[in-house]
Amino acid sequence: MKSSFILSEVFGGLKRNFSMVLSVVLVTFVSLLFVGSAILLQMQIGGMKDYWYDRVQVAVFLCPPDSEAPTCAEGEVTEEQKESIRADLEGQDLAAYVDEVHFEDKEMAHRLFNEQFAGTSLEGSVPQDQMQESFRVKLVDAEQYEIINEYFSATAGVEEVVDQNKLLDQLFAIMNVATAIAVAIAAIMLLCAVLLIATTIRLSAFSRRRETGIMRLVGASNAFIQLPFVLEGVIAAALGAALAGAVLALVVHFGVAGWLQAQAAGFELVSVGDVLIVTPLLIGIGIIMAGVSSVITLRRYMKV
Amino acid sequence: MITFESVTKSYDSKAEPALDDVSFTAEAGEFVFLVGPSGSGKSTVIRLVLREEIPTSGRIRVAGKSIVKMPTWKVPYLRRSIGTVFQDFRLLPNKNVFDNVAFALHVIGKSSASISTLVPDVLETVGLEGKQKRYPHELSGGEQQRVAIARAVVNKPGILLADEPTGNLDPATSQDIMDVIDRINRNGTTVLMATHDGEIVNRMNRRVIELADGVIMRDEERGSYQVGA
Structure with a gap:
């Protein structure tokens, strides 16, 4: 009963704030796409080192x-x-x-x-x-x-x-610079995502202040009052992360495995299998990011 | 049931305190009117009982518990033993009568089975049988306040707080609401009601605590309104 009630609140919120939720999904998607690219680049460097240094x-x-x-x-x-x-x-x-x-x-x-x-x-x-x-x-x-x-x-x-190896080291240096750029962009985008999630939660809390006011009055626990909002942010971020994983998988499948592998003779490139390892990590990052930022926002804007 | 011991509440350290050294006890089952002009501290008393505010000094006991140093996570459980109604009803416009009352039970984790028996019972108590499917905008002010009272007492709290519950209602409707509150009080619920409505206070002939500028001016068994007399 309790969980179905919370879920109906969550989906009500997602529907009500559709455009904000969509923007959270997209910003999380882009930021985690860069995070994923950086990780895959490093995996590629690691794989190439193993291959060539041997x-x-x-x-x-x-x-x-x-x-x-x-x-x-x-x-x-x-x-x-x-x-x-x-x-x-x-x-x-x-x-x-x-x-x-x-x-x-x-x-x-x-x-x-x-x-x-x-x-x-x-x-x-x-x-x-x-x-x-x-x-x-x-x-x-x-x-x-x-x-x-x-x-x-x-x-x-x-x-x-x-x-x-010196030739390879130059290549690795280029790839490390690319990683650093991806990480820098990812950091900025992640900051955007955190702020956007905070804003979305605030709006959502504001539009439901009647409900939450009554909930406080009749003695609903804080966790019960806040959980729908936190879940709203977490679900949106997890969707964005899953989308980032899916796009990375497509890029790797068609771009790297399908095209680049044919050009680059001799050594192995990152595969869709690597993306499958990275994606849960991205979803984890998305969930933690959204969870932490929404809990902090609620602590600031929703008093007990 | 409710005890204030030398309670002082200042919102602003420079200004006069909203409540200044207030002490009183409302026994279980008692009906207490809080009267006094606007700004005299009536609403502050209500908010302190609900622990929406913490006193600057003094002790407050509600339902057997000292609430001043109560940890935050226990506050919701305190509020489950208190029902509250306001002048502005505070109903959810997109939920019908039944769902407005059921909402209060849903959010404290009651099962559907108990909700489906408790809600019709309480709607009968407040005189709203047959109007379960109505929406707030389809109800009169008096009916809306009955829904709010039903929501406040559906979980059978020991205390009912009422902050100007008749403030938006005409005299005849106000009397109907008072009858409902009186009935709930006779069932053993302690009632603490802040009001401006002298006529009601005089007619009910119950205990009256008069506040002025945050100080108790009088505390009478079977008192009358006479503010500032």
């Missing part, structure tokens, strides 16, 4: 025929130089740092190049004999790239040592 970390590029690097003054790398570099990489000095080494010859580099750019204009654009040979080194600790770099800085036959 793989080749440092590439020791060997001299091609016409390199201008000082260590390549003698022309294309010779077989003896290759053997000596391999011996160094697998030798005692670097044993503590190097985990795995493999040699990538021109044929393999060509195949990987074409795989990576399959379907684009770059596919097949570089002939096999122009590909560069390299040693791919996996480090024990990804941070110790500098040791390998210094070790080979003056070695004849080594054109350049490239820390591939």
Whole structure:
């Protein structure tokens, strides 16, 4: 009886304040959309780190025929130089740092190049004999790239040592900036949502002051008087959060999984499964935000 | 049932207090009129009994409980033992007679079963049988006040507070309302009624407490109105 009475009050309120409730839903939706995007971006960064840091970390590029690097003054790398570099990489000095080494010859580099750019204009654009040979080194600790770099800085036959993580780190930096922007927008929008919920609750309480006045007079408990208002805010915010989750799922399904995944070869992007993990979090944030702001508002504007 | 001990209430520390060192006791089942000009403190007494206000100093006991230091969460339970009617009825315009009375029971968590027996009973007590489906705008002022009284006493409170209940009604209708309140009092409910209506006070011949500028001027068993006499 009690709960059905409260529910009828709640839905009465939602109907009466339809435009305000709709604005709460929309503002919550937009703010949580940014929150969700920020979380998904971070999940993507985490996933990419796991993927890449496990793989080749440092590439020791060997001299091609016409390199201008000082260590390549003698022309294309010779077989003896290759053997000596391999011996160094697998030798005692670097044993503590190097985990795995493999040699990538021109044929393999060509195949990987074409795989990576399959379907684009770059596919097949570089002939096999122009590909560069390299040693791919996996480090024990990804941070110790500098040791390998210094070790080979003056070695004849080594054109350049490239820390591939550095390229990734740039990408991660961009994604972190994007996350920060999303978080900043989300914070502003969340503040808007909190203020809007407070205003909506005040209006709602004002339009029902007759009822609440009588309720106080006949001894209804505070929880009973305030619950419909709190639920009104919470339901609106939860709807907004669910909507944000649904839109994120659509974007990820069609945009990321459907389109971007086809473009980005090799590694996994965020999936609808990730959105399903994020959505309950968003709904939780929405409910807590609306609950807290409406309880505070009611404490200020509805006396006992 | 209601005890004030040296109760002082100031709304503004600079101005004269609304009530100044007021003490009285209304026993269970008693009928007490509060009379006095506007601003004499009648409504403040009503609000203090309801604990809508807290006295600046002094002690108040209502229905056996000291209410000054009562924690906020207990106040609703105090109010369940008090029925209140006002000059302006305070009915919900979008609910019919039955639902207006039932509302008071719904919001304190009564079951539908008890509501469906309590409401018709109390509507009969106040003389509104057969008008359950009417809306407030379809009723006369006297009938609306009967609905308000029904709502105030449907939960069988020990105390009925009435703040100028006949203030908006003509003399004949006022007398009908007084008959209803008198009947409720005879059933054992303590009544504390603030009023301007001298004729009613004189006719009822009950205890009268006269307030002026927040001070009790007289407190008479079987008193009459004579404000400022």
